[in-house]
Amino acid sequence: MSSIQDSKIGYVKDRCVNAYWMLRRGELGTIAKSAGVELSHRLAQMRGSVHHQGVIFFRTIRISLQNGRQSVTALAHRGTGDDGIEHVHAIAAEVVPDSAFINRRKVLPASYQPTLSRMHIVDNLKTDSQQLIAQLADIRETVRPVNV
Amino acid sequence: MTKISVITVTYNALAFLPDFTASLLATDQQDISLEVLVIDNGSSDGSAEWLEKNHPNINVIRNDENNYARALNLGIAASDGEYVVITNNDATVDANWLQGLLEVISQDEKIGAVQSKIFFTESEKINSVGVEEIEHFYFKDIGFDEADSARYSEAAQRDYVTGGSVMFRRECLDEVGLWDEEFIMFMEDVDYSARARAMGWQLWYSPRSILYHKYHGSTSQALCEYFCTRNRFLFVAKHFPKDLASTIPTSHFYQKGEFDSLYKALLHSVRAMCTLHDTQIVTAVLSDLKKAIPKYLGDVSAHNFFSHLEVMLGLRKARVGIYDHAGHFAGGGQRYVAEMAALMQDRYDVTYIFNNDVELSSYREWFDLDLSRCDMKIIRIPFFEERERYTPDEGMVLGEVDNPFDIISQDTLNYDIFINANMLGKVNPLSPVSIFICHFPDQEKSRFFQVDQYDHLITNGDYTGEWVGKRWELEPTQKIYPPVNMYNPESSATKKEKIILSVSRFEISGSKKQTELIQTFAQMCRDNPDQTQGWKLVLIGGSTPGNTYLDTVREEVEKAGCPIEVIPNAAVNDIKDTYRRASIFWHACGLNETKPQLVEHFGMTTVESMQNCCVPIVIDGGGQREIVEHGKSGFRFSTLEELGVYSLIVMEDQARCQKMAEAAFERSHLFDMKVFEAELNTLLHQVDVALSGRDVLPSSSSESNSP
Numbered sequence: 124m125s126s127i128q129d130s131k132i133g134y135v136k137d138r139c140v141n142a143y144w145m146l147r148r149g150e151l152g153t154i155a156k157s158a159g160v161e162l163s164h165r166l167a168q169m170r171g172s173v174h175h176q177g178v179i180f181f182r183t184i185r186i187s188l189q190n191g192r193q194s195v196t197a198l199a200h201r202g203t204g205d206d207g208i209e210h211v212h213a214i215a216a217e218v219v220p221d222s223a224f225i226n227r228r229k230v231l232p233a234s235y236q237p238t239l240s241r242m243h244i245v246d247n248l249k250t251d252s253q254q255l256i257a258q259l260a261d262i263r264e265t266v267r268p269v270n271v
Numbered sequence: 272m273t274k275i276s277v278i279t280v281t282y283n284a285l286a287f288l289p290d291f292t293a294s295l296l297a298t299d300q301q302d303i304s305l306e307v308l309v310i311d312n313g314s315s316d317g318s319a320e321w322l323e324k325n326h327p328n329i330n331v332i333r334n335d336e337n338n339y340a341r342a343l344n345l346g347i348a349a350s351d352g353e354y355v356v357i358t359n360n361d362a363t364v365d366a367n368w369l370q371g372l373l374e375v376i377s378q379d380e381k382i383g384a385v386q387s388k389i390f391f392t393e394s395e396k397i398n399s400v401g402v403e404e405i406e407h408f409y410f411k412d413i414g415f416d417e418a419d420s421a422r423y424s425e426a427a428q429r430d431y432v433t434g435g436s437v438m439f440r441r442e443c444l445d446e447v448g449l450w451d452e453e454f455i456m457f458m459e460d461v462d463y464s465a466r467a468r469a470m471g472w473q474l475w476y477s478p479r480s481i482l483y484h485k486y487h488g489s490t491s492q493a494l495c496e497y498f499c500t501r502n503r504f505l506f507v508a509k510h511f512p513k514d515l516a517s518t519i520p521t522s523h524f525y526q527k528g529e530f531d532s533l534y535k536a537l538l539h540s541v542r543a544m545c546t547l548h549d550t551q552i553v554t555a556v557l558s559d560l561k562k563a564i565p566k567y568l569g570d571v572s573a574h575n576f577f578s579h580l581e582v583m584l585g586l587r588k589a590r591v592g593i594y595d596h597a598g599h600f601a602g603g604g605q606r607y608v609a610e611m612a613a614l615m616q617d618r619y620d621v622t623y624i625f626n627n628d629v630e631l632s633s634y635r636e637w638f639d640l641d642l643s644r645c646d647m648k649i650i651r652i653p654f655f656e657e658r659e660r661y662t663p664d665e666g667m668v669l670g671e672v673d674n675p676f677d678i679i680s681q682d683t684l685n686y687d688i689f690i691n692a693n694m695l696g697k698v699n700p701l702s703p704v705s706i707f708i709c710h711f712p713d714q715e716k717s718r719f720f721q722v723d724q725y726d727h728l729i730t731n732g733d734y735t736g737e738w739v740g741k742r743w744e745l746e747p748t749q750k751i752y753p754p755v756n757m758y759n760p761e762s763s764a765t766k767k768e769k770i771i772l773s774v775s776r777f778e779i780s781g782s783k784k785q786t787e788l789i790q791t792f793a794q795m796c797r798d799n800p801d802q803t804q805g806w807k808l809v810l811i812g813g814s815t816p817g818n819t820y821l822d823t824v825r826e827e828v829e830k831a832g833c834p835i836e837v838i839p840n841a842a843v844n845d846i847k848d849t850y851r852r853a854s855i856f857w858h859a860c861g862l863n864e865t866k867p868q869l870v871e872h873f874g875m876t877t878v879e880s881m882q883n884c885c886v887p888i889v890i891d892g893g894g895q896r897e898i899v900e901h902g903k904s905g906f907r908f909s910t911l912e913e914l915g916v917y918s919l920i921v922m923e924d925q926a927r928c929q930k931m932a933e934a935a936f937e938r939s940h941l942f943d944m945k946v947f948e949a950e951l952n953t954l955l956h957q958v959d960v961a962l963s964g965r966d967v968l969p970s971s972s973s974e975s976n977s978p
Contacts, residue, residue, distance in 0.1 A: 137891070140902035141913070144920065153912040160863075160909045167865035175741065178715055229705075229724045234529035237494055238455070240964030242956070245585035246546040250553040255545070256586050258554060262561045263577045267684060268570035270677075 274304045275369060275438075276352030279360040280334075280342040282312040285321055287361040287485065292326055294363035299370050308350055309360070310334050310342035313970040337968040339456035343434075344449045356438045361485045363392070364436075371480025372438035375426050383443030383472025384464070387436035387480035388423065391416075397423065398484045401476045402431035402461060407521050408507050408514070410461055429474045434460035436482040443472050451509075453543060455968060457495060458502035465510050500524050501536040501966075508540035512552055515540065516559035519567050534572055537564070539966065542583055574684055575703045582687055582962050589962055591615060592686035592702070593645075594624040594679060595693045596663045601637035601813075603875050604710045607731065607753045608692040609634050609642065610944075614951055616644040623647045624682065626655070626663055639843075652678055665697045666714060674699070674719045688958055696722045696743075704958050711735050711872040712742040726961070727954065732873050732894045749954055752897075754947035755939070757879035762851045764884040764932035769806040771918065772853035772885065774846065774876040775860060777814040777821045777839060782869055784859035785810050785820075785837075786827045791911045793831035795918065802923055807834035809853065811846055814839035847883075854928060855921055856880035856905075857914070858889040867893075874898050881905070881939035884932040888917050904938040905931060 145154045248255070277295065281288065295307065308330045311319040322331050332349055334342045347355055356372065358364070365371075368387065375385045389398040389412075399412035400423045412433060414423055437460070447467050450459050464474055500523040507518050515537075519525055524533035541560070545553055565573035582589045593612055598605060615621055623631060623645050631642045654675030655663045668675055680699040683689040689702040694709050697719040707725035712735070722728065722743055730736040730747040739745055771792065775783035792808040814821050821839060828835045838845070858877050861870030873894035877887050881904070889895040891907035899905040906917035921928045940946070 133896075137901045137907065144902070144906075145913075145916065148916055148920070150912070150916050153910065153916060156912060157909045164865065171865075171867075175715070182716075229531075229726070234524075234527075234532045235493060235497060236532065237497055237968065238966035239969055240960040241967045242960050243963055243965040245963070246542070248545050248584060249547060249549055250545045251550045252584075252586060254550050254554065255584065256581070258557055259577050259581050259586070262557065263574060263581075266561060266565050266570060266573045266577065268574060270681070 272302055272304045273354065273373065274306070274352040275354045275356060275373075276346075276350030277305065277307045277356045277358060278310065278343065278346035278350060279308075279358050280310045280312060280339055280346070281314060281318050281360050282337065283314045283316045283318065284361055285314070285316045285318045288318060288321060289325075290363050291360045292322075292329070294365075297366065298364050298368045299366050301370070303369060303373075305369075306330065306350065306352060308332060308346045310346045312337045312339065312342055337970045338452055340450040340454050340459040341452045343459070344452065347444055347450075353441055354438050355441060355444060356436070357434050358436045358482065359484055362389075362436070363483050365481035365483075368436075368480050368482060369438075371477045374479060375475050375477040376438055376440060379473065380440075381471070381473050382440065382475055383447075383467045384432050384437050384439045385475045385477050385480070386429070386432040386438075387482045388419075388476070388478050389433070389435050389482045389484050390419075392483045392485045395419075398486060399433045399435060400478070401427070401429035402433050402464070404430070408503055408511070408518055409521075410458070424478050426478060427476050429464075429476050430468065431461050431464040432474045432476070434463075435484060436480070438480075440472075443467055446470055447472070451505075453505060453539070453965065454502050455498065455966060457498035458506055462502075462506055462509065465506070469510075496523065497532070501532070501539075504536045504540035505543055508544040509547055512544050512548055512556045513559070515544070515556055516563040519563055525567055530568055530572065534568060534576060535966075538576065538579060538583060541580060545584060571684070571701050575701070578684075578687060579703045579962065585963075587620075589619045589687040589959075590685065591619045591621045591688045591690065592624055592683060593621065593690045593692050594695070594698065596626050596695055597693050598623065598625040598629045599627055599662075601633075603753060603873075604693055605634075606638050607710070608690070608708060609638050609640050610754045610947065611690070611951060612642055612645055613640045614948060615955070616642065618955065619688070621645040622686070624679070625649050626652055627661060648682075650678060650682055652676070663695065665695055668697060668719065671718075676719070687962060691725070696720055700724055704961050706954070706958070709735055709739055709747070711868055712739050713868050715742055716744075727957070729954065732897050734870075734894045734897065735872055738867055749950065751947060751950040751954070752942045753873055753875050754944045755875050755878040755882065755942050756944045757847065757850060757882045758943070759847055759851050759883055762883040764929045764936065767854040767884070767928075767932070768852045769922075770849070770853040771806065771808045771855040771857055772811070772849055772880065773809070773857040773859075774811045774850075774879070775858065777812045777818055777824060779815075779818060779820045781820050781823070782860060782864075783812065784862050785812070785824050787862060787911060788857055788859055789824065789827040789831050789835055791914050792835060793833050794911075795915050796831075796833040798915075799919060802919055803833075806922065807836060808857075809836045809838065809849060811838045811841045811849060850880055850883035850885060853880070853883075853885050854932070855918060856885040856887045856889070857918075858887070858895065859911075859914070861890045861892040861895075862911070864892075871895060878939050878942045881935040882943070884936045886921050886928055886931045887935055888914060888921070898938070898942065900934075900938060903931070904934040 309322055310332045312334045319331050319333060322329050330349065332345055334345055343357060354376065372385050372387065376382050386401065388400050391398050397414035397417050397419055399414065401413040402410055403413050405411050410431065447463065447470060451462055454462060467474065504518060507515050522533060524536060544556060564576055581587050593608060595605060595608060612621055612623065628649065631645060631647050634640045634642050652663055652675055660667065674697055676695065676698045680701055683701045686702045688704045689700045690706045690708065691698050691700065692708050699721045705725045706727040706729060707722055708729045710731050723745060727749065728745060728747045729749050729751055730739060731753050732750060736747045736750060739747055773788055777785060796803045824837055828837060856877065858871065858874060864870055870893035874889065877889050877895060877898050880887055887899050887905035889899055889907055891909050895907060899907055901907045908914040908917055921931065
């Protein structure tokens with residue numbers, strides 16, 4: 124990806140090319156209009172940025188309220204078992220929208236991983252391949268989750 | 272004379288080498304012929320150079336990989352001593368270091384290895400007088416952090432010895448074989464000890480051989496803990512496979528919630544097990560893991576684990592699922608992914624997933640692509656069927672409790688690699704590897720946003736990448752420009768006609784700005800009749816029946832009263848021929864637009880024109896900025912006035928026009944099929960190593976994962 128510095132240098136370069144050709148052709152009115160368009164774009168970008176910050180702000184509020192609701196619900200469900208120990212009923216992930224605990228494959232943030240991966244020539248297996256294929260296919264179907 | 276080879280592995284340990292080498296050379300070498308080999312694991316601190324300069328008698332071997340076990344193998348292969356001593360070098364040795372080892376090893380021919388008494392440099396407490404298992408395949412150094420005492424003053428037999436300072440009999444090394452490089456570092460000595468004892472060799476400890484060790488001199492605590500935890504599984508899989516499942520809950524990875532490390536470590540250890548053990552043992556262990564892994568890793572990871580294992584063991588090709596909710600359109604996004612599928616269909620088993628009836632054979636007609644080796648599947652989404660929405664629109668998913676796209680997520684379990692081809696950010700990928708292709712992030716993050724779950728986020732250019740950062744706060748992992756192939760060997764910068772060409776769909780919204788182009792051309796003809804004499808404007812593009820915008824365009828042409836041709840739905844050969852003949856190419860999508868999604872994200876037709884030696888004069892926005900170098904391989908404009916001015920510059924000056932056309936042609940190579948294939952191969956290589964690769968430590972120079 125091009126760096127921010129490359130983008131800035133490119134921008135200045137393009138403005139110089141523009142200025143060169145417009146001045147050479149005596150197109151002063153065109154220069155003025157282009158400057159106006161540029162200014163208008165910048166203002167639109169600033170407005171967009173403010174809107175985006177607003178969206179993030181209200182999303183943060185919503186998530187905080189949801190989390191608060193979860194805590195209150197958890198408190199309301201606390202009960203005492205016969206052994207006198209208080210048991211907290213776990214909230215099922217299904218009722219918590221956008222919960223981080225909904226069945227996902229990827230762990231975020233990722234764990235400490237000091238290694239990279241490099242291509243590996245498949246080893247000669249001592250185990251019988253056909254039996255392995257059959258067993259793994261069977262296991263896969265057995266452990267396959269239904270309705271994630 | 273007894274020949275002894277001393278081998279030490281170094282990695283950025285220059286600070287320790289002077290003291291180490293000085294003590295080594297000062298140790299009692301009576302009746303000993305000593306050779307010293309240092310294996311450098313890619314140090315960047317000048318360790319190798321320092322040794323070569325200051326100790327020319329030391330044999331310095333450069334390891335091509337930062338792998339401690341591999342380094343040992345290199346050193347042992349290059350040595351020829353009757354005895355081989357492996358030692359740390361963030362250490363100094365005592366005067367009797369070698370003699371102490373020799374004394375014990377020469378007592379009995381069955382003794383295969385003898386380790387030293389190792390002290391910490393700083394505290395003078397014991398680092399190691401042997402290695403023992405403490406509980407459930409966790410090992411520790413005997414005497415660790417204890418003060419020296421009488422109980423460690425006699426030579427004694429051990430179950431395991433540390434590689435920190437150990438002498439091996441050459442015959443033992445020859446019989447046991449190579450050190451297992453899969454360990455990389457840590458516990459490779461425990462593994463070797465187990466192997467040696469299994470072959471009848473004895474392991475001993477010598478109190479008279481002393482080494483002072485700067486603990487964790489060249490490795491961090493985090494690295495040590497990671498490899499010890501990882502390698503524990505490997506050790507168990509090799510030597511005690513039936514205990515593998517039971518080691519999961521006591522693993523530090525599990526206890527610290529590092530499930531991705533746990534998953535990976537288990538995969539590699541099972542692979543090692545399958546190369547060493549027969550079917551009966553492996554079958555039994557897999558049955559145990561079938562019960563254990565869902566319990567500790569969850570159902571989804573468990574399913575992926577066994578599926579992933581099939582690919583890792585080379586039992587089948589990887590399965591790829593490509594989901595395109597708009598596969599019935601013949602658009603640029605569809606072409607982009609179809610080109611990928613065409614390149615992937617022999618390497619993997621590819622299945623295309625659609626929500627509606629699509630014939631893959633249509634892709635041959637639309638894109639001239641043969642996808643006959645791909646399978647196809649249709650999954651209808653009830654949420655959109657009920658609302659009679661033909662093309663799923665994730666913007667319609669607002670207050671639902673359940674994610675309507677979970678039906679697609681469920682299907683991702685069938686694949687090793689899932690490719691979300693068309694920016695549906697609410698599809699949760701559950702396959703082992705996932706790729707999200709973003710042509711432009713049209714929508715802000717909202718409920719059920721899942722794009723951060725993907726392993727790879729591919730964009731079609733820097734413009735899209737920039738907006739992925741702004742809208743989704745994510746960083747793309749790779750940029751792959753769309754493949755453009757409109758080369759025509761008959762196209763030439765010198766054989767052009769007076770044609771200005773524009774190729775864009777006649778969108779009902781008017782977003783491609785054909786009416787504005789017509790108005791600009793008409794103005795140019797009025798104001799510059801001499802310069803525009805003989806020129807015509809040709810507008811080509813796709814259109815659907817009943818397109819009211821096309822009617823508007825035709826009305827503008829009538830009003831303009833100058834040579835303009837409008838050709839909707841032109842045949843591919845006619846488009847190619849017009850590219851060949853046209854001198855100038857116009858593109859104005861994004862003119863006066865402030866919404867970023869309405870600006871041309873890339874500009875495939877611009878590249879097509881450049882491949883045919885047209886001079887592109889295009890909007891200064893979106894992806895066009897990446898394609899056209901302003902003033903060199905074309906021009907970019909902000910206003911229609913600038914469009915007119917730049918067009919006249921090119922029209923008036925034949926030499927300039929030709930020079931720019933040639934520059935445009937050269938520039939177009941950056942976006943052609945070869946570049947696309949190369950970038951795709953880079954991505955697929957990363958995917959393949961994720962599925963089947965082995966672990967390596969990065970070298971001190973920047974590590975590359977490219978093929």
